[in-house]
Amino acid sequence: MKMSRVLGAAAAAVGAVAVRDLTQKKHALRRNFPVIAHARYLLEEIGPELRQYIVTGNDEERPFSRDQRRWIYASSKSENNYFGFGTDCDTEHTPGYAIIKHRTFSAVAPPAPVHHAPDVVVPSAKVLGGPRGRTKAFRPGSVVNISGMSFGSMSASAITALNRGAAMAGCLHNTGEGGLSPYHREGGDLVLQLGTAYFGCRDEHGRFDLARLTDLAASAPVRAIEIKLSQGAKPGLGGLLPAAKVTPEIAEIRGIPVGVDCASPARHTAFSDVDSMLDFVELIAAETGLPVGIKSAVGAMDFWDELVAQMAKGDRGVDFVTIDGGEGGTGAAPLIFTDSVALPLRMALSRVYGRFADAGLTDQLTFIASGKCGVPDNAVVAFALGADMVNVAREAMLSIGCIQSQRCHTDRCPTGVATQDRWLARGLDPASKSVRCANYLRALRKELLAVSEAVGVAHPGLITPDDVDILCGDYEARGLGSVYGYKDGWGSLGAALQEEITELMLTESR
Template sequence: MSFGSLSGPAITALNRGAFKAGAMHNTGEGGISPYHLEGGADLVMQIGTAYFGCRNADGSFSIDRLKERVATAPVKAIEIKLSQGAKPGLGGLLPAAKVTPEIAAIRGIEVGKDCASPSRHSAFFDVDSMLDFVEMIAAETGLPVGIKSAVGEMEFWRELAARMRTGERGVDFVTVDGGEGGTGAAPLIFSDSVAMPYRIGFSRVYGTFAELGLTDSVTFIGSAKLGLPENAAVAFALGADMINVGREAMMSIGCIQAQKCHDDTCPTGVATQSKWLSGGLDPLDKGDRCASYLRTLRRELTKVSAAVGVAHPGLITPRDIEVMNGDYESRTLAGVYGYKDHWGALGPDVVGELLDIVHPHRTFNEKPTTA
């Protein structure tokens, strides 16, 4: 979540909440602000098409600036944003009036001038060059590097999986964003009707990698209204290893969805640069509320996992969940989304590693299962 979209106190509250709950904090494409460093949480630095925080004066990508930024913050992974669910294939414009000295310094842009985010990256132009870009960043920073994207046509994903099959190059993680994602910076036709809904988009991407036996070598992250336990459980069953939560975390710190983000008059101080309005948001209190929400979500998922008979949400499979059609018909997730045997389940080696973390004192002769 970027500073500029949200207020400084809101970013601090989210960061504090993530730290207290043992979660990570995604910066959003606006770069790392001082507010991302006040709570102590580990960061996933997102790089968008404008390369905020790691750009040259002309807007092109700078690996030197990226390395400088990573060296001064607790960045644990780098996420290259190809698109987001609410506005796939669109760029954006930060109007001059919003480019304050503080935002300009954080993003590496000029004060008081319009700043456009292109609809596409300039550092690469196809799957092959994207993988070169990913490998270069990984080699220079020593960090895991992944991509975030909404899902539309599948040729991109088929080519990506095919090129990764040799094991010579590849992304470390894939964040799939569903069309349910939200932002105030999108035309309604895009936020309402463009990009696949999460469950369809994710299952198609996961299946593309599963066909080539690559799912245990890539971390899958789900994103799009997954902050509710039911939706999160489905995401894990379909093969997600981690989930992002956005609007639910924002609501935990006071967002009432007043839809005033665009005119800078958010009444709760969450999405505004007004010092007067954001001054009403106490990052200490709201950070505790965010942490409470995250812990509760985790506890609910743990309870569901126990009810299913597994030790962790990542061990729930698409055959453990049924989708109801009224009160007269049901189908498993595997049946609805065309999953083959063992799709959505972790391999035995990964299951063993997971159980070693969840139950470090289990006896040696206990054999992990994926059912």
């Protein structure tokens, strides 16, 4: 009797759905194929998960393959992150595949491998702000740091976990353009990012306020300031924070009205060209004493040509340049921007670095690479192309629980990383996830140092284009420098910097 009632109720429910489908006019598929058409929407909804775990191979999925995610997850949990039985990558037939060339002998590497140490120290080969004599110039303690991700797009729990993880691993944590929140004050050293809306450093009219910037920087462990010109996910495109997301807390942090749409302009209003931008840089550096740099995706090169020409004069300049690859990142954006605006990282970095190298300026500033540099092979290629440090964003998100569900733009992140939904965010425990973040950051540093030792150098910054080949997919290969048009000596540190960082690493290993 009970079963018949259940079946009857189920049949009634199906009949109601069928009637609704047949009478509605919005969806042709449901009107023509009532009830069963819903299976199509279900498969579309869970398609990413099906592809992740059932359909795709270990090295096929994008933006991060299953193998890459496995390495990050295992590293973050301090589990065995080795892989057995050889590569499953089709190396000989994959154009663009990078091969790192190890050396049999080395005259400079430490006598015993140091990457097995519990917490290896891999500082930057350059002093940030040193060449321009900034009052608070410093040598970053890690070549791997956390990229800009704003509170608002990321949950409070996620920002807290990342900042604590950065503190444990001795890394820098970039605030993102959304302002310096309470969740960035968990012990990690900060890079304060200034976007086009100047959140946290703006007056009531949205204009940049220098006094508020200096007060904010002095109130937290801010080690450097990054002026964001554009980012890989949406280069040249402003953002909109809908009124519904402008909570009292976010409004206070960003310095905007509660419950009102907040539009970020596509470009800065405090300066309008390279000349005025450098005046802005020097003003901030003079007032705060901090190193000041820029972050940008790379498109038209006239900006970079002008920047190099101005810096060649020697009186003004940026202390660092963060190059963001156009592969897209943590920011949600229109598909056309994610897929087709701005150069991918390797091309972007090589073109910008080449401009500075031609002018003999590469030792005068720090190059930071951002864009899928949180997996070792990509990071090694970035160092070979001239990067001095790498920033990680999505990989850091994976380390604290992200499953690449690609729901970042919906506010429905299932693991509580990229959402402001309190129920979803409560699933992310900052205490445990911060440890996983730190484990991942340390593991990446160890792998970079292990590769450096294999190449025969003491530090990732000493890896050069001569140490990497790019396979052409037809059983041939070209040197990395040849692929990207590098001249002799490009991608290498100056002799004094090479000697300094080698001695520093040898001292650490003793």
